Amino acid sequence: MIMNKTRMILAGGLMAAMTLSPVQADEHSGTYAFDREGQHQFIQFKIGHLGFSYLYGRFNDFDGEFVYDAGNPENSSVTVTIDTASVDSNHGERDRHLRSDDFLHVDEYPQATFKSTSVEMHSEEHATVTGDFTLRGVTREVDLDMKMVGHGDDPWGGYRMGFAGTTTLTLDDFGIPKDLGPSAQEVEIILSVEGVRQ
């Protein structure tokens, strides 16, 4: 009896899924929260050191979500909030310096935010995401060169979608006063995130 009931439910579910799938062409539309819990989200930065090499660092604590509109991807949007004090370049004294008013001034500006304002699709996976980036109290429009890495069911019952992209910021544009030399005027920001559909 129990077996039969289970089979019936399974069959019913399968039929429902088959009926629905052609209708739901936009099945991967939705709101996705960054996978902060599982730490599948990265904001790395890369800046020249004296012109001899690159220094990489990251922000350990940030949060965000994106809304993906599969029918019209240009309607999609993303917001990111970064805890600036979580800057981590794997060197304690340098990190303390980065948090000081020479750089991020985290006591005064504990958060940096990004809010997209428009999305321009170049291909199915590739887009320019334009938005307002606020850092150290200065808001500027920046373009993120984004690529959709992939999306689909994860092995644990959720639905995930991930993006990776970069933008380049000029330190002086955001009022960062410390001069690190001619090869360190700009910093490249790499955003690589996986969202879990809510």
Added chain:
Amino acid sequence: MPFRNTPETFGWVSIVLHWGVAIVVFALFGVGLYMVDLSYYHSLYQTLPHWHRSAGLLLSAVVLLRLTWRFYSPPPEPLPSHSANDQRMAALAHWVMYLLLVGMFVSGYLMSTADGRGIKVFDWFQVPSVTGQVKNLEDWAGDLHYWLAWTLMGLVALHAAAAIKHHFVDRDSTLRRMLGLSRKD
């Protein structure tokens, strides 16, 4: 001059330790304030913090020695002309200065080793980190280091002002006996 302190005056070991520590503390304070504002391309940008950390750690050993010596060879009796209140305040200031010095050593060490790196002492030997990497430890240890330094300097100024007052106003031997000069009384 005696080697050890006597009930009347300081011996030369205590005198050398007192003035030696004072000179190094002033140097560390000055260098500390100066080095954090150097431009990135200044030739001493790396060197001064290296010397500061090295000298600070060596000084911590000297202060430990000084406290041990103080135990084996206690300071002379306070001058009879000093009031009971003056004696209490002086003793309190001395012990708080020791405490601030220890606070400086600990906070400076923690700030520089908060990422698990050890501290190289003048390319002579390395003191390892005991904490390993601790999130944001460098921040509060660094802030503490800064404020303890100013507190210590404030108390040092008071200590010096008191010594000068005893010398020029009270005209007693407080400063003379720390300079190894003969007592007046």
